[in-house]
Amino acid sequence: MLSRSTVKYIQSLTHRKFRDIHHSFIAETPKVVSEFINSSFQVEQIYATDEWVGSFEDKEKIGLLPVTIITNPELEKISQLKTPHKVAGIFKIPNNPIPPDLSGKISVALDDLQDPGNLGTIIRIADWFGVENIFCSQHTANAYNPKVVQSSMGSLAHVKVHYLELESFLRDCHQKTIAATLQGTSLYKAPPIKEGILLIGNEASGIRDSLLKISTEQITIPRFGRAESLNAAIATAIFLSHFRSQQ
Amino acid sequence: MLSRSTVKYIQSLTHRKFRDIHHSFIAETPKVVSEFINSSFQVEQIYATDEWVGSFEDKEKIGLLPVTIITNPELEKISQLKTPHKVAGIFKIPNNPIPPDLSGKISVALDDLQDPGNLGTIIRIADWFGVENIFCSQHTANAYNPKVVQSSMGSLAHVKVHYLELESFLRDCHQKTIAATLQGTSLYKAPPIKEGILLIGNEASGIRDSLLKISTEQITIPRFGRAESLNAAIATAIFLSHFRSQQ
Numbered sequence: 001m002l003s004r005s006t007v008k009y010i011q012s013l014t015h016r017k018f019r020d021i022h023h024s025f026i027a028e029t030p031k032v033v034s035e036f037i038n039s040s041f042q043v044e045q046i047y048a049t050d051e052w053v054g055s056f057e058d059k060e061k062i063g064l065l066p067v068t069i070i071t072n073p074e075l076e077k078i079s080q081l082k083t084p085h086k087v088a089g090i091f092k093i094p095n096n097p098i099p100p101d102l103s104g105k106i107s108v109a110l111d112d113l114q115d116p117g118n119l120g121t122i123i124r125i126a127d128w129f130g131v132e133n134i135f136c137s138q139h140t141a142n143a144y145n146p147k148v149v150q151s152s153m154g155s156l157a158h159v160k161v162h163y164l165e166l167e168s169f170l171r172d173c174h175q176k177t178i179a180a181t182l183q184g185t186s187l188y189k190a191p192p193i194k195e196g197i198l199l200i201g202n203e204a205s206g207i208r209d210s211l212l213k214i215s216t217e218q219i220t221i222p223r224f225g226r227a228e229s230l231n232a233a234i235a236t237a238i239f240l241s242h243f244r245s246q247q
Numbered sequence: 248m249l250s251r252s253t254v255k256y257i258q259s260l261t262h263r264k265f266r267d268i269h270h271s272f273i274a275e276t277p278k279v280v281s282e283f284i285n286s287s288f289q290v291e292q293i294y295a296t297d298e299w300v301g302s303f304e305d306k307e308k309i310g311l312l313p314v315t316i317i318t319n320p321e322l323e324k325i326s327q328l329k330t331p332h333k334v335a336g337i338f339k340i341p342n343n344p345i346p347p348d349l350s351g352k353i354s355v356a357l358d359d360l361q362d363p364g365n366l367g368t369i370i371r372i373a374d375w376f377g378v379e380n381i382f383c384s385q386h387t388a389n390a391y392n393p394k395v396v397q398s399s400m401g402s403l404a405h406v407k408v409h410y411l412e413l414e415s416f417l418r419d420c421h422q423k424t425i426a427a428t429l430q431g432t433s434l435y436k437a438p439p440i441k442e443g444i445l446l447i448g449n450e451a452s453g454i455r456d457s458l459l460k461i462s463t464e465q466i467t468i469p470r471f472g473r474a475e476s477l478n479a480a481i482a483t484a485i486f487l488s489h490f491r492s493q494q
Contacts, residue, residue, distance in 0.1 A: 125481060130471030158473045188492040224377030224491060226405045234372060234484045237477070241485040242492065244471060245435040 120151025367398025
């Protein structure tokens with residue numbers, strides 16, 4: 001049974017303001033909720049149907065989780081999905097410390113990336129290619145927005161997303177910054193990149209000048225046809241795959 | 248001035264059944280409409296605001312086009328977009344002949360890809376990498392669905408999309424079929440691919456067995472982290488970029 005105040009609280013977490021106040025976010029669907037349960041994320045509360053509880057494989061673990069059994073109509077009230085699916089979990093937003101040493105690692109930095117779907121897809125791609133950290137400018141879309149959480153398909157449980165003052169961070173992190181631009185050196189001709197930070201810009205305006213200035217190099221995906229651009233997530237995937245192919 | 252029957256006709260083109268009857272489709276926004284106008288696509292009718300007509304750069308060309316000037320409220324009636332934008336064009340669906348010789352070319356084949364957004368993105372990626380032909384199984388999403396047209400960002404004007412019986416086509420086309428799977432040879436270790444057909448499967452079920460059997464090779468994007476899969480459009484981009492990097 002869900003009280004009106006609980007429903008109101010969960011619904012409030014769709015807004016960044018309330019996520020910041022409560023340090024909590026919502027994740028949905030069995031696949032995504034399982035990824036957070038099986039990670040270092042702290043579980044605040046799981047709201048699940050009988051069916052989900054019965055089908056959860058790790059019986060010992062589920063006994064230790066704070067689970068409230070709810071009906072499908074109750075799930076619909078708190079869900080952000082068109083088709084709610086068995087379970088919604090409220091988790092605590094972690095306070096990820098900035099890693100002191102990035103040497104030997106490929107990381108990603110995002111300069112004011114706006115679209116939640118793009119961010120979720122980039123988190124999933126980063127996870128696939130073993131990227132541990134994504135560094136975001138303060139105006140980048142928020143990783144705990146429900147759309148980002150769902151489109152990352154659970155990968156947000158594996159990749160650390162940091163929000164910080166990007167310019168001073170890139171200046172001080174002792175790593176190469178590889179800026180993805182439309183007018184740089186061909187990705188296919190650039191020397192192999194085995195460590196460093198791949199910098200991806202805003203969907204419309206690209207990377208701001210002050211960040212381009214402190215970038216070690218500007219690299220471009222060569223174009224063979226007539227499309228004007230590639231989507232930011234697609235570009236991220238192509239860069240990360242190319243870097244990994246050289247290792 | 249738009250008649251009720253014209254509005255009804257244009258709205259009907261959102262359904263495949265009526266696109267098949269009329270051999271026509273709708274494209275919107277100045278960027279996308281311009282790409283079709285400047286291609287070999289036949290223009291049926293352009294519905295545009297005064298503002299669009301005034302700002303169209305090629306004054307000679309616009310004099311030769313069948314343009315109906317409409318108001319913004321009229322545009323809203325025929326638009327499929329949340330925010331209609333100056334112009335909608337009705338174009339004829341081309342009858343692209345199957346190219347007799349694919350040697351030296353990289354092509355893409357799609358086995359029952361379902362999501363219109365994925366298809367539009369794949370058309371845009373194919374355009375970027377100079378892929379001229381996409382061969383689709385009969386149950387793949389329809390390229391002239393308004394969502395596909397818009398998400399291809401005009402690239403549908405540059406890439407030929409064919410619907411055919413995929414199995415017999417791949418059997419008879421005298422090209423290597425490179426199947427993108429989760430259990431094949433590493434993309435990074437496979438011999439360079441300079442021509443052939445990249446086969447991408449359905450989002451949920453992958454490539455059907457009968458097509459896997461006739462594929463020349465199965466190739467996989469190596470995974471370095473924990474994400475379970477990559478989106479079909481992301482995978483297409485990574486494969487095409489890797490093939491181009493070897494040329």
